[in-house]
Amino acid sequence: MTDPTLRVRDLDETELLARIFPLLPTGEGVDVGPGDDAAVVRADDGRFVVTTDVLVEGRHFRRAWSSGYDVGHRAAVQNLADVAAMGARPTSMVVSLVMPADLPVAWVTDFARGLADASGPATVVGGDLSGGDAVVVSVTVHGDLDGRAPVLRSGARPGDVVAHAGTLGASAAGFDLLSSGAGSPADGAPGVSNPRSPYVTAFLRPETPLAAGPAAARAGATAMLDVSDGLLRDAGRLARASGVDVDLAEGVLMRDVTALVPAAVDVAVATDDADGAHRARTWVLSGGEDHGLLATFPPEVAEKGLPAGFRPIGDVRDAGEAGPRVLLDGEPPHEATGWDHFRP
Amino acid sequence: MTDPTLRVRDLDETELLARIFPLLPTGEGVDVGPGDDAAVVRADDGRFVVTTDVLVEGRHFRRAWSSGYDVGHRAAVQNLADVAAMGARPTSMVVSLVMPADLPVAWVTDFARGLADASGPATVVGGDLSGGDAVVVSVTVHGDLDGRAPVLRSGARPGDVVAHAGTLGASAAGFDLLSSGAGSPADGAPGVSNPRSPYVTAFLRPETPLAAGPAAARAGATAMLDVSDGLLRDAGRLARASGVDVDLAEGVLMRDVTALVPAAVDVAVATDDADGAHRARTWVLSGGEDHGLLATFPPEVAEKGLPAGFRPIGDVRDAGEAGPRVLLDGEPPHEATGWDHFRP
Structure with a gap:
């Protein structure tokens, strides 16, 4: 010591x-x-x-x-x-x-x-x-790279499956728990009465699914990026780099939202803000610094089974007249598409 | 603009x-x-x-x-x-x-x-x-490395020639010129009445003899390092890493000192310090941030001719009873062997 x-x-x-x-x-x-x-x-x-x-x-x-x-x-x-x-x-x-x-x-x-x-x-x-x-x-x-081609942001093709490995919104939940006073940064060490929430830990010590990156490359991922600035913003980057639309399935993502509702309620109570569920949705769609991996896979890869850690969350489509962009169930999302921690 | x-x-x-x-x-x-x-x-x-x-x-x-x-x-x-x-x-x-x-x-x-x-x-x-x-x-x-072995600090052998490429003391002279007010940081642009001294430039924009590094490796250098903390200190590091004495030839280095005496006089006048020549000696032996290269070469390489940019400044000897160290004409130097810019 x-x-x-x-x-x-x-x-x-x-x-x-x-x-x-x-x-x-x-x-x-x-x-x-x-x-x-x-x-x-x-x-x-x-x-x-x-x-x-x-x-x-x-x-x-x-x-x-x-x-x-x-x-x-x-x-x-x-x-x-x-x-x-x-x-x-x-x-x-x-x-x-x-x-x-x-x-x-x-x-x-x-x-x-x-x-x-x-x-x-x-x-x-x-x-x-x-x-x-x-x-x-x-x-x-x-x-x-162990002999493989690098997986860039620009290789997604219409028909590909969009998949994600890691957590969505946990880090942003932790930030809001700390900011609102509903969460404590104290370590959950023996004798500490207010142990650290897992979301606070996700914010202070994010985890990335390290093995999922090379696994995605071996499986034939066509595009991939680190989700550091929020799902919508980073999916939009992949869409623009690849010249495609990335259409995310809201129903799948709402399961992530549901899991975060109790934390959102804690923040709502601490801040006297009644709209807890909306906050959980913002965490999942726009929260940054989760450091999960967003990747696209050809449909035949997805049919055989995605690499360990990945789950399908959407599809790649031809870009519409509005140009390459991110969609939620086929519609442009209403959410802000960014997250700038501590930045003015 | x-x-x-x-x-x-x-x-x-x-x-x-x-x-x-x-x-x-x-x-x-x-x-x-x-x-x-x-x-x-x-x-x-x-x-x-x-x-x-x-x-x-x-x-x-x-x-x-x-x-x-x-x-x-x-x-x-x-x-x-x-x-x-x-x-x-x-x-x-x-x-x-x-x-x-x-x-x-x-x-x-x-x-x-x-x-x-x-x-x-x-x-x-x-x-x-x-x-x-x-x-x-x-x-x-x-x-x-283009297929060559890296040149470490630890390969110098007794009998090797010690050589240096680059400048010695110019950066420290520039620092003292600026500190004393005898030099100006102003660029020597048209209309600037007090153009930057070359020593001030050496301090603010040091140059390193980039090509001399690979050239030394190709020629068979046995050890090499960047002189960033002063000649005596860095030569001492090479000596200890190699388990040898590095004996520098004071007569050769005094030519570098002589070239810096006018700058030392400028500083002495600006600071009311009469001992200008001593300051020039300190710059050459202990001044940092010149980023020249100190290397050792087998005697047969030195006989055929050192790589472009290098000049001999000493010899490598068996470490004496005092252990591996840097010497000046066979004697331990009186000078401090370090240089810590801005550090307390």
Whole structure:
């Protein structure tokens, strides 16, 4: 257990790294790890997949809500989801961490544990530490396609089945539970009287169905993306990139809505807002940061059975006169099609 | 020319990206560029080299001194130097930029131009933009070894020749010129009465001898690193990693010191400090952020002629009883062996 009074300013970089490195995952496929000018990672496929994302304190997370573990977990997952959405297997990552001098060292080691627990087979091969006035985390994740073509957003064809793996709306429910005071960020540790709601956990530590990405690619998915900005908005992106209409089945999605109604009622009570069911519908259709995978499959694949984790939620159709877009049971949705966490 | 009153908050992310993308380098070797969940980069070698670095406003740069162009240039170079120091050829990079809402859009496009001009053959394949209270730049650069073994810090052997490519002390001289007021950050544009000193430029826009890294690897370099924290400190790192003594020839280095004496006198006059020559010596031996390459070569390679850009500055010897370390003409140097820009 790290002394809770120990701050980042009390250690030099070498001492801090000595506390972080033992917590980070090591794995196969790394010829040169941290410690030299750069790392050397094997890419047997002859290509590598790469994506990067930044998390800024006060914009993407609040330290009052998110533990170091939460932030490390989330920083890994949001990048891992992008790699999986190409149909690739994550292999390695580099991590930069900007920290205020008074940040507890325990927060940093907690961050490393969250990152390690979420990163699955991906090894941390390098990084950078710096001082700064707010915590900023930048993660770059690499993946290997194992000889397969990458699954882009642009390959959906009319007749394909639209399928989703992961959760829809859970993260947005957690955000609203926290914002309204109906949920607590407290960990459900023994002795904590108000354990964390699973939706709060979904918001603070989103999970992505990592194995479903390569599985979709192997099964012949024609298009795929990470649902990070809400189902309608991201389905609209896939529709426009592919030049098709994506028609979602409202009846299927209403089952997700129903499951979230109790949480919506909790928020409605806490905020004196009677329209709880409407909120649950907005979470499912427009809530961001669930990091599920939205993919399209040829009908013959769907007939044989979708890969594990995927369920059908709609169909791909020829784009109508209005141009490529997302539809709900054949009609343009009334909902806003976006979600901008903390952004003005 | 971007309207100088236009701020980041006046544009949405799509509009800002539309101004940045045309400025960024495109190149060979990229199967999928920006726009999907992740990029796909070719790695014909079957491995890739990767390194990351973060620049934080107020820690690593000040906007009063550094233009957007300077910061973009420097963010690229400090990572490219690490790739070159492995003997690799830079291929691609991802870039994250955190920006205050009142940052001029012209600063951001200037940043993109500086990044592009410095990045040589490396293509920008992805990135992330976010709001924040200070500018934070995180760059991850990838390189290809073209079938060669990476050149580590740990391969130097007794009898090897120590060689350096690039400048020594110029960046530290520029920092002291700016700090003392003897130098100006103003660009040497027409009509600017006080043009930027070349040392100020070396600090704000360091150059790394990119081609010298792969050339050293091809020539048979046994060890190599990027000199980012000062010659003595980085030579000491190479010495310890290789388990040898690195003995630098003071007479050779004193020629670098002599060249910097006029700048040291300017600083001495501005600060009422008589000891100008001593300051020039400190710049050469301990000044950071020049991003030259320090390498060791077998004696037979040195006899045939070092690769272009390298000059001999010392020899590798068996480690003495004091353990592996850096020496100056066979003696431990009196100088401090580090350089921590802006760090307390």
